[in-house]
């Protein structure tokens with residue numbers, strides 16, 4: 154079984170109810186895409202988006218708490234995301250690893266919670282520019298995968314997103330060879346550790362746009378993208394969905 158292709162949009166802290174019109178447009182323009190499509194809006198929009206999208210696309214959260222419930226003001230449990238209509242949750246995004254000092258151990262615990270709640274965990278890894286310059290990229294990725302991906306991970310409940318921190322929102326992307334090198338290493342590590350690691354979807358994220366999507370999707374072991382800025386508008390995200398469908 155080949156990994157499932159996935160075009161995922163991370164709206165980050167952008168979007169109001171009015172933004173759901175973009176979902177209508179995306180579905181109207183791409184009613185039967187040749188890949189899975191996921192949008193992770195702010196938590197306030199998950200329920201309305203899931204209700205609006207029906208089965209046309211999947212909806213996900215951008216983070217969850219490691220515990221199932223309790224006195225954690227401002228946090229959201231994985232089961233609460235699921236209850237609101239989410240099927241996925243992004244975990245360990247670099248903006249959380251950096252801004253909220255999330256460790257691999259915390260990402261691991263959150264991923265376990267997501268799996269227990271029946272969510273697909275989209276686990277993010279990626280090196281900083283300083284780490285790349287120091288030649289540490291592959292070691293950093295290996296350590297993050299080892300520390301963040303739970304033993305219960307399977308192709309059915311886990312997606313890995315490689316997002317170089319320096320490529321996020323900057324308009325800069327690694328070379329195709331650099332993306333290929335990291336994805337090949339991730340595939341080898343996951344295949345060695347998990348029975349169906351060869352089938353786990355691997356995404357690239359960081360300044361994916363309509364203009365570079367097809368080229369990125371042609372790289373071996375790239376099964377889709379985690380898209381930030383270009384996922385906010387159907388006019389931008391639609392061509393990325395189309396490029397992945399055609400890949």
Ligand SMILES: O=C[C@H](O)COP(=O)(O)O
Nearest residue numbers: 163321322359360381382
């Ligand atoms: O989660 C998405 C990534 O942070 C990529 O963001 P970007 O496409 O705006 O660079």
